[in-house]
Amino acid sequence: MIYMLIFVLIAGLLSVITITGVGQIRNNMFLKYNASYTSADIENPAIIYNMKDFNTDYSYKDQQIIKLCSFLDSWSILIFFGLATLLASWLFYHNKLKQPIRTLREASQKISGNDLNFHIPQASEDEMGQLCGSFERMRAALEDNNRQMWRSIEDRKQLNAAFSHDLRTPLTVLRGYADFLNKYLPEDKISKEKLLDTISTMSTHILRLENYVQIMGEAQKLDDISVAWTKVEVSVFLEQLSSLAEFLAREQSLELSFENHISEPSLYLDTGMVTRIYENLIANSLRYASQTISVRFEMDEGFFSITVSDDGKGFSSQDLKLATTPFYTSRTEAEESHYGMGLNICKVLAEKLGGGIQLTNHKSGGACVKVWIMLHQS
Structure with a gap:
């Protein structure tokens, strides 16, 4: 004009x-x-x-x-x-x-050309400047989506590699026993007791393979889970989480303590994801705790957090770096039923909810795992 x-x-x-x-x-x-x-x-x-x-x-x-x-x-x-x-x-x-x-x-x-490594300057505040600003926000969103996609691809590759690695042992054992039976069973050189023991061992490894396949299927589905925000009453929801922890620990003589530092009466959360994260945190602490497990609920700067601590042996330096990777187990881990997916599931779900996970050790000993998620406004 x-x-x-x-x-x-x-x-x-x-x-x-x-x-x-x-x-x-x-x-x-x-x-x-x-x-x-x-x-x-x-x-x-x-x-x-x-x-x-x-x-x-x-x-x-x-x-x-x-x-x-x-x-x-x-x-x-x-x-x-x-x-x-x-x-x-x-x-x-x-x-x-x-x-x-x-x-x-x-x-x-x-x-x-799929080149997002640049910046769009906004030289003015008029309509064209605002359009350039919108393009820059779109470029940044695309760059972030690409980064997340590549990270998801790398995580999937890592997951598949870990899965393939962990399948190698039971498959090797099964092949060895199969060759053993093919060689000696036709010649009647295997006693009935040895045969039954071999079949029992093979059944154990087959069950292990089935569990691996089930765990792998669940891990592959984590990226496809959609977030469903719902309004929950804080006191009721935290009471449910406390009851869940007590139920999971019913067969172990452990002392559970709960601290609630949230003053708001209600929050918007995905209760399904939060509960799944919580179950894995509690299950991980139950595996290593000696006598006590403490749970703390907090809210700070728009984030809801759950901190689970125990008085066990704590994390090793290698655990602190790798415990959230899929199928990770400590070298001293003797439990074959433990597949090393709990903390990885917590990490994936927390990031999907806009948060993250942190692993530390108490000064007095014991492990401490904190998961925080971004609160939804409405």
């Missing part, structure tokens, strides 16, 4: 100057060929309109000048206002649109 206003004023001024100028030229031309009239006579339109005998025998050159003056008198307003519109548009494009359009075109070409 400012550009148009300025150029319209300029166009109006030039139109007035042009019309006045060509009028003066025509008057002078008239006086040149009609010497009996004066300038005062020309300024009176009634005299000019009623004159029938004034000289119109102009030279060819003067006729062309008069035609040009008539043309400018009739079309100067349209010409100047048209040029003003074109110049205002061109100047506005050059100053306001050209660089943002070029920036957006280059950005779209890079995005189409």
Whole structure:
């Protein structure tokens, strides 16, 4: 509007100057060929309109000048206002649109080429600047989504590698026993007791393989879980979590303690995911605790957190680095029923809920696992 206003004023001024100028030229031309009239006579339109005998025998050159003056008198307003519109548009494009359009075109070409390692500057706060800002937010979102996708792919590769590695042992054992039976059973060199013992061992490893397949299926489905936020009463929900921990620990002589540092009466949470995270934290502590397990619920800066501590042996330096990776078990772990997926499930679900997980050791000994998730507003 400012550009148009300025150029319209300029166009109006030039139109007035042009019309006045060509009028003066025509008057002078008239006086040149009609010497009996004066300038005062020309300024009176009634005299000019009623004159029938004034000289119109102009030279060819003067006729062309008069035609040009008539043309400018009739079309100067349209010409100047048209040029003003074109110049205002061109100047506005050059100053306001050209660089943002070029920036957006280059950005779209890079995005189409899957190159997101750049930044889109926002040079102004006008509409084009806001559009550049929107493109930058879109680029950042795409970059973040790509990063998460690649991380998911790498995690899936790591999961498959771990799964393949852990399958190797039971498959090797089963193949060894199968070769043993194929070699000695036809020759009746295996006693009944040895045969039954071999079959029992093979059944154990087959069951282990079945459990691996089930755990692997659950791990593959973690990325497909959708978040379902619901409003929950804090006191009721935490009471349910406390009861769940007591139920899980019913067969062990352990002392459970619970601390609630949340003052809000209600929160928006995905209760299913939170409960699943909580179950894995409790199960992990039950495996290593000696006498006590403490659970603390907190809320800080928009995050809901659960901290589960025990008085066991704590994490080793290697555990602190790798315990949240899939199928990780300590070298000293003797339980074959433990597949090393609990803390990995906590990590995946916590990140899906906008949070994370932290593993530490108490100064007095024992492990401490904290999981925090972002609270949903409504």
